Amino acid sequence: xxxxxxxxxxxxxxxxxxxxxxxxxxxxxxxxxxxxxxxxxxxxxxxxxxxxxxxxxxxxxxxxxxxxxxxxxxxxxxxxxxxxxxxxxxxxxxxxxxxxxxxxxxxxxxxxxxxxxxxxxxxxxxxxxxxxxxxxxxxxxxxxxxxxxxxxxxxxxxxxxxxxxxxxxxxxxxxxxxxxxxxxxxxxxxxxxxxxxxxxxxxxxxxxxxxxxxxxxxxxxxxxxxxxxxxxxxxxxxxxxxx
Amino acid sequence: xxxxxxxxxxxxxxxxxxxxxxxxxxxxxxxxxxxxxxxxxxxxxxxxxxxxxxxxxxxxxxxxxxxxxxxxxxxxxxxxxxxxxxxxxxxxxxxxxxxxxxxxxxxxxxxxxxxxxxxxxxxxxxxxxxxxxxxxxxxxxxxxxxxxxxxxxxxxxxxxxxxxxxxxxxxxxxxxxxxxxxxxxxxxxxxxxxxxxxxxxxxxxxx
Numbered sequence: 001x002x003x004x005x006x007x008x009x010x011x012x013x014x015x016x017x018x019x020x021x022x023x024x025x026x027x028x029x030x031x032x033x034x035x036x037x038x039x040x041x042x043x044x045x046x047x048x049x050x051x052x053x054x055x056x057x058x059x060x061x062x063x064x065x066x067x068x069x070x071x072x073x074x075x076x077x078x079x080x081x082x083x084x085x086x087x088x089x090x091x092x093x094x095x096x097x098x099x100x101x102x103x104x105x106x107x108x109x110x111x112x113x114x115x116x117x118x119x120x121x122x123x124x125x126x127x128x129x130x131x132x133x134x135x136x137x138x139x140x141x142x143x144x145x146x147x148x149x150x151x152x153x154x155x156x157x158x159x160x161x162x163x164x165x166x167x168x169x170x171x172x173x174x175x176x177x178x179x180x181x182x183x184x185x186x187x188x189x190x191x192x193x194x195x196x197x198x199x200x201x202x203x204x205x206x207x208x209x210x211x212x213x214x215x216x217x218x219x220x221x222x223x224x225x226x227x228x229x230x231x232x233x234x235x236x237x238x239x240x241x242x243x
Numbered sequence: 244x245x246x247x248x249x250x251x252x253x254x255x256x257x258x259x260x261x262x263x264x265x266x267x268x269x270x271x272x273x274x275x276x277x278x279x280x281x282x283x284x285x286x287x288x289x290x291x292x293x294x295x296x297x298x299x300x301x302x303x304x305x306x307x308x309x310x311x312x313x314x315x316x317x318x319x320x321x322x323x324x325x326x327x328x329x330x331x332x333x334x335x336x337x338x339x340x341x342x343x344x345x346x347x348x349x350x351x352x353x354x355x356x357x358x359x360x361x362x363x364x365x366x367x368x369x370x371x372x373x374x375x376x377x378x379x380x381x382x383x384x385x386x387x388x389x390x391x392x393x394x395x396x397x398x399x400x401x402x403x404x405x406x407x408x409x410x411x412x413x414x415x416x417x418x419x420x421x422x423x424x425x426x427x428x429x430x431x432x433x434x435x436x437x438x439x440x441x442x443x444x445x446x447x448x449x450x
Binding site: 158 | 252262269
């Protein structure tokens, strides 16, 4: 393989894009064009007007990408805005991410917040943060601990587990008075469909699945199940049908 | 082009697959996004599918999933051209197209020892159109020309091929699907085939 060069921006500068080994941005950078690299790191501010293809991307500052992203690994600890679609094998998000189109990935670990305007397709999703998916959230297995409000228009998948998180905000609510103003964190969705569904503190119009277990705090319009159904006494369900 | 639709619930009952499987196949691109038709009904929003297409696809997936991995299946169903080439002798031996179509194809576009997948699909469509008897040999030139010049523009998207005739003059149309086309009364839609399904058939023949 040919020897690839590094691109380093410190201070304020711009680049026309291209093919590199490492791209590191420490100050304020602007890339006008497509970029392909092995490692993309940003600790300052970067705006990319083009598509990005990389093996690994680490964002500690803020980045704004006006194109699509294709990467093996994505770590966001700052803020990332992506106008185009994002395709990633492994993503770990502890900052804030906005995706203007759709997200496709193998594994997504979410500690911060993510907003997806289109659909979100992930094989394994483990989340303690918050998400908002405007389209379909399609997951192989989802493990969500609710600490903040989460929303998706539709959720579909094999294993869907939603539990109350044990985060600090929930513990603080035990102190009466002071933290009462904070509304309960909930998951809301129009439709939730899957093979195994376990929900807590969820509001949904329709839940359909083979095995459905509804824990405390659920408000469900209609449940359609095939094999098993369990309902906590602390949940409100309008109608239950066995298919 | 009104197709009969089937609701998701009916589909699962009919085929015996679970929600999880359906969603997994969608994630793996075995079922294209445009087949998920969302409509609101009195019970809220429901998803519908084009009945004939989805049932055929699910049958195929269930049939082949023991032998092929989901990724291999996805390659087969994708509208992308496969990266492969085939020897001329193999084309005849394996009966991929008829010898007559092959002969005509090489007369028109030049002979070669091996054919790329792209040329194979042109050949396959030609063969299929000739077989139906709806297209004359002379019209085959127009078909090959439209495929050669424009098919690549649909890279990764599914498209349809139409043969229309008016007053004895024939025209070929390539259009992205899903899409709608309307003609005036004097025009006859002679043949209408989906290139995505041609690709699927060809890939199935090759594997």
